[in-house]
Amino acid sequence: MEDGITAIEHGADAAAAVAEAAGAHADSGIHIALAAEQLGVFFGxxxxxxxxxSWAVILILFVIxxxxxxxxxMIPGRVQTLFETMISFILDYMTEVLEDAKLARKLFPLITTLFLFIFASNILEFTPGIGSFGLIEHTALGExxxxxxxxxxxxxxxTLALAIIAFVTIEVVGVATLGFVKYTKKFINFSSPLAFLVGIIELFSEVARLISFSFRLFGNIFAGEVLILVIVSFVPYFIPVPMMLFEVFVGLIQAAIFALLTLFFVKMAITPVPEH
Amino acid sequence: MEEIASVFGLNWKLLLIQAVNFGVLLLVLRYFLYTPVLKMLDERREKVEKGVKDAEAAGVRIQEIEDERDGVLKEASNEASNILSNSKERSVEQASQITTDANAQAETILESANLRSQELKEQALRESKEEIGKAAILAAEVILRDKK
Structure with a gap:
């Protein structure tokens, strides 16, 4: 765990160094920043x-x-059929996985919204204009x-906000379904030394989900963005197209993975510990 | 840890805003998209279910009606054949009745004719006897008269 954090810190340092270097040659090199750029401050x-x-994504989804x-x-058109097929597919799949139609119905909005929001965000990445309009500031380092x-x-x-939402949902559903005592037993179990050890490992992997959830999505999309940026800076025409296609696919897959993992972890949380 | 946060631009305010944004999006989508679509899906499922049930009921009813019709047809044809055979029997009976009646009548007529002829014969005989008697008396008178 400690190693992991130092590795991340090293990575972060390196990235920061890259970002600084890029910032230093803002007008010549590729500008890559791990952190989102701040445009201004509004009420702190x-x-x-x-x-x-993200507001734009929410607005687009709201309009749709x-x-x-x-x-x-009652007699659906094409668009309605598309959405009905999607929604009934997701709901049927969730019912199948959770083996509980009521819980599937309750969790359906969350899982579907996770998928739609992440997917729409990832697709929007390739809309022409994103990343091209911006503010130019004249600083000491140049433009x-x-x-x-x-x-x-x-x-x-x-991604961390989404991960926290998914995490909290998983824990809440687990406690609500199994009861607090039974759910806690998954992690803190004194019935035998082995069970205790397994419980501690479970606890760690449970909390580590926050990191894996958020960094998986962030890493995939960020890497795709950087990859395309690099390719575009080398060969601006045609070559980036298949890569963009691939990134659209990655965007879909990542959205599905996020939603599916949340679903599977909920299923794991509501499954009682087998009595040995 | 803090360094990581600053490198990735982590900020609890932004984190909270993004979470709230997502929550709002969830509520909005639930209100505008999921609820109506799911409601419609449920309604349609109910309607299809009802349609299937109705179709099944209609099928059963058709079978019933067909059975009923078959029964009625069978009954009717039975009755018709009954009536036909009855009427045949009766007509045969009637014909034989008529024949016997006619025979009997003919016999009575014949008999009465015979009787009558017998009577006439007897009468004629009787009359002729009387005549003969008278004639004999007359002849005797004539003979007697002549002898005188």
Whole structure:
């Protein structure tokens, strides 16, 4: 664990060094920043470009949901069929995994929203204009370009927030289904030394999910973004297209993984410890 | 730890805002998309279920009606054949009745005719006897008269 943190710190240092170096040659090199760029401060809240993009994603999803939900008919049109197929597929799959139709129905909004939000954010990454419009600041180091929009999941704040939401949901559902005592027994178990050890390991892996959840999504999307940025800076035309296609696929997969893992962890949380 | 946070731009305010944003999105999607779509899916499932049940019931009813119709048809044809055979029997009976009646009548007529002829014969005989008697008396008178 300690090694992991130092490794991350080293990585962070290196990245910071890269970012600083990039900042130093802002007008010549590739500008890569691990942290989302801050555009301003509003009532003490830092307004970052990912925050603005996440609002845009929410607005887009809201508009789609509004127009689809408003015109729901008994005999569905194409768009309605698409959404109905998707929603009934997700719900059926969740019921199958959780083996509990009621719980599946309760968790359905969360899982689906996780998927839709992450997927929409990752798809929006490739909208022309994202990352191209920005503010140019004249600093001592020269001109610093700050894009107004930045892919939502390249900000650890977002992925960590989602991870915390998923984590809390998993724990709450586990406690609500099994009861506090039975659920705690999964992690703190004095029935035998081995059970105690297993419980501690379980506890660690449970908490480590926060990190794995958030860094998996962040890392995948950020790496894709950097990869495309690098390729574009070398070969601007045609070559980036298959890579972008691949990144769209990665975006879909990551959204599905996030939602699916949340679902599976919920299933694990509501499964009682087998009595040995 | 703090260094990591600053490198990744972690900020509890942003974290909270993003979480709230997601929560709002969840509520909005639930209200505008999931609830109506799921409601419609449920409604349609119910409707299909009802349709299937109705179709099954209708099938059963059709079977019943067909059975009923078959029964009625069978009964009707039975009755018709009954009526036909009855009427045949009766007509045969009637014909034989008529024949016997006619025979009997003919016999009575014949008999009465015979009787009558017998009577006439007897009468004629009787009359002729009387005549003969008278004629004999007359002849005797004539003979007597002549002898005188």
């Amino acid at each position: 809240i830092p307004i970052t470009n990912t925050l603005i993009t 949901a509004f127009f689809v939900g408003r015109s729901i008919k 610093v370009f700050t894009p107004i929009l930045r892919s939502v999941n390249t900000d650890l704040n977002v």
